[in-house]
Amino acid sequence: MTQQSRIPAAGGPRRRSVVNGLMGAGAVALAGPALAACGGGPPAADPKTVTFGSNGADATPKKAYAALTAAFTKESDLKVKTNTVDHDTFQKSISSYLQGTPDDTFTWFAGYRMQYFAEKKLASPIDEVWETIGSGFSEAAKQLSKGADGKYYFVPLYNYPWAVFYRKSVFQERGYTPPATWAQFVALAKKMKKDGLSPIASGYGGGDSWSILGAFDYLNLRANGYDFHMELMRGDVAWSDRRMSTVLDLWREVAPYYQSGAGGRSWQDAAQSLLDKKSGMAVIGLFLGQQITDTALREDIDFFPFPEIDPAHGTDTVEAPTDGFMLSRKPKNAEGAGKFLEFLGSPEAEGIYMGVDPSNVAVHSEADTSTYNALQKKSAELIGAAKHITQFGDRDSDPGFISTVVLPGLTQWLGHPDDGAATLKKIESQRSRFFSG
Amino acid sequence: MTSTLEAPEEPATTPAAPPVPARRRRPRRLGLRDRLFLGVIVGVPLLALLIFVWLPALASFALSFTSWDGLSLSEIDWIGWANYREIFTNYPPFWPAVQHNVIWLLFTALLPTPFGIFLAYQLDRKIRFTRIYQTAIFLPMVLSLAVVGLIWEIIYNPDNGLLNGIIGAASPGTHIDWLGDPDLNLWAVLVASAWRHTGYIMILYLAGLKGFDPALKEAAALDGANGRQTFLRVVFPALKPVNIVILVVTAMESLRAFDIVYVLGGGIGSKPGMELLSLLITDNIVGETSHIGYGSAIAVIMLLVSLTAICTFLVQNFRKDKEEA
Numbered sequence: 137m138t139q140q141s142r143i144p145a146a147g148g149p150r151r152r153s154v155v156n157g158l159m160g161a162g163a164v165a166l167a168g169p170a171l172a173a174c175g176g177g178p179p180a181a182d183p184k185t186v187t188f189g190s191n192g193a194d195a196t197p198k199k200a201y202a203a204l205t206a207a208f209t210k211e212s213d214l215k216v217k218t219n220t221v222d223h224d225t226f227q228k229s230i231s232s233y234l235q236g237t238p239d240d241t242f243t244w245f246a247g248y249r250m251q252y253f254a255e256k257k258l259a260s261p262i263d264e265v266w267e268t269i270g271s272g273f274s275e276a277a278k279q280l281s282k283g284a285d286g287k288y289y290f291v292p293l294y295n296y297p298w299a300v301f302y303r304k305s306v307f308q309e310r311g312y313t314p315p316a317t318w319a320q321f322v323a324l325a326k327k328m329k330k331d332g333l334s335p336i337a338s339g340y341g342g343g344d345s346w347s348i349l350g351a352f353d354y355l356n357l358r359a360n361g362y363d364f365h366m367e368l369m370r371g372d373v374a375w376s377d378r379r380m381s382t383v384l385d386l387w388r389e390v391a392p393y394y395q396s397g398a399g400g401r402s403w404q405d406a407a408q409s410l411l412d413k414k415s416g417m418a419v420i421g422l423f424l425g426q427q428i429t430d431t432a433l434r435e436d437i438d439f440f441p442f443p444e445i446d447p448a449h450g451t452d453t454v455e456a457p458t459d460g461f462m463l464s465r466k467p468k469n470a471e472g473a474g475k476f477l478e479f480l481g482s483p484e485a486e487g488i489y490m491g492v493d494p495s496n497v498a499v500h501s502e503a504d505t506s507t508y509n510a511l512q513k514k515s516a517e518l519i520g521a522a523k524h525i526t527q528f529g530d531r532d533s534d535p536g537f538i539s540t541v542v543l544p545g546l547t548q549w550l551g552h553p554d555d556g557a558a559t560l561k562k563i564e565s566q567r568s569r570f571f572s573g
Numbered sequence: 574m575t576s577t578l579e580a581p582e583e584p585a586t587t588p589a590a591p592p593v594p595a596r597r598r599r600p601r602r603l604g605l606r607d608r609l610f611l612g613v614i615v616g617v618p619l620l621a622l623l624i625f626v627w628l629p630a631l632a633s634f635a636l637s638f639t640s641w642d643g644l645s646l647s648e649i650d651w652i653g654w655a656n657y658r659e660i661f662t663n664y665p666p667f668w669p670a671v672q673h674n675v676i677w678l679l680f681t682a683l684l685p686t687p688f689g690i691f692l693a694y695q696l697d698r699k700i701r702f703t704r705i706y707q708t709a710i711f712l713p714m715v716l717s718l719a720v721v722g723l724i725w726e727i728i729y730n731p732d733n734g735l736l737n738g739i740i741g742a743a744s745p746g747t748h749i750d751w752l753g754d755p756d757l758n759l760w761a762v763l764v765a766s767a768w769r770h771t772g773y774i775m776i777l778y779l780a781g782l783k784g785f786d787p788a789l790k791e792a793a794a795l796d797g798a799n800g801r802q803t804f805l806r807v808v809f810p811a812l813k814p815v816n817i818v819i820l821v822v823t824a825m826e827s828l829r830a831f832d833i834v835y836v837l838g839g840g841i842g843s844k845p846g847m848e849l850l851s852l853l854i855t856d857n858i859v860g861e862t863s864h865i866g867y868g869s870a871i872a873v874i875m876l877l878v879s880l881t882a883i884c885t886f887l888v889q890n891f892r893k894d895k896e897e898a
Contacts, residue, residue: 397731
């Protein structure tokens, strides 16, 4: 740059004209973002169009959402403009997305994460929608869809249970039986290790550290019960509580049976090791099914509920994260968006979605379950029989607290499990920062 | 840009050693148009600098004394020094992050930087295929970070990674968890970073060497200096401006190290063993429930550390220059 601007000064084109040119370019560069901001704004509301922000960027959900919107257009004559964003990016940018010019409707998660945005008035209540669709949902689903103020903010579409997954053929060949209690579970893991398997498939490397929360949540739910777990998640009890040491002590019993090298492995690779019969079991969600393309293999997959630890709590709670839809703060086409949400809360919509993506279970009680595969049927039964349903560690709690405090603490501990006192103290030291108000 | 453009005009506006009282009465040599022109040419970049650099920096500084979730402006609470107090006394990842930044700086300054210089010196000696070597070594710098992340993930993968495959540590029980083990992962990432940094330094130094007067080298050779002596006694001191650039680049890159750790850490912020100041900032600011004030305070700390390091260095260097002149 220096040389270029000097050379013309010596002769050739007049220096000033070059400078002017450069300055003009600079001014355009400066004005660029501002102009883009003006030009990039949404067009005036079109009463025939509903916008829909989707985090379903993977092939299967993308296809499923496309089928949903096509069906809605057919039924209502309203067009749906879908804006698909990568799942992780969608979550990371959700705050600025909702404050900017969000789409009328968007995909989101039930639980604390939904209630947070409801409380911050970044989502609109949808009580009218629920007047139409309410009869189709169980009491538990209704509870899940309400904000802290008692209004509805969420239309659930599907959920999927977390459980301990295994391959039937492996259990048959080796004569394993699904354990019902913690002692049996530990014994089974020990036996698997002796047989040369990695007992518990594990991969929490890269961005997948959330995957360890499945085991953590269940250990806490089984040992200390639903109420304590939810209090812990909402930041109402100290992490240095004696009951938390119990959880880590239990975890420490099975830590030696975790697949080694887990801190650098993706959950997909861990799941694959289960499918390849290198690992014996995996504490994971039904979304494991998205890894499977072969039907024969899918039929060889089964699961059992996370084993009982304290008989007082039994296996009364199932972790079943629910995904669904919300209405943004100032929808441009409120009426159309309402209709779209009503459609999404209908049994037909559930049927269309499940038809494409069989690794989830419909929430709607009248949804058609005749096309379910064995895993889906068993999942629906598991969730239906549960006394309590939890979402997941990072959905029931402040996601920032979980991802920047709890997960680093727990993954580090899991690498070298000790009594956990230092880890719990470290986590507790940050709690007040996230749950003050 | 501004300074170089104005440079030729200096002799006209400031005559050599003008007597002080005369300066006020000196007739204006610049017409209105010229002054307007100068005003615009200085004003626009200045405005850009203010709006895009200093305003955000000052806003961060102001925000570092608040508690704010980043949602509505009315919820900004002034809490004074509380963020800083918390960070220094009650933020477990802070001191490890500082330590890792220091390790990063020392490592980068002691290994990849000298190695890059060494490579540049060797490649400058008109060996065969030098272009190919140059391209190969500089390639990591050209690759997008997503690709770099992918490459190193494949190398470090515990099950089917290149590294574990070669040393036979890919079976259950013998796994070496390069990116997962908190005692190892920083070094694993440093190697990846060095891989990029070497090429960068090499190109910078090579550019300097290209402008180096070969007559000096010949003179050294005539005086009987060997290759090592020529480099250490003649070339290296003569390339002082380039050396300064390289040192500043190294220091800055180490203090603001972020991208490669972020990518290899899976894009979720700091992981145990890989905490860095820059990552702690995003930890607190990016995400659904953000702590803008807290993150800003860490950003301010990082800014001050960087400024101190760079300013001390530059001031010292230029002072020496003046003394020598």
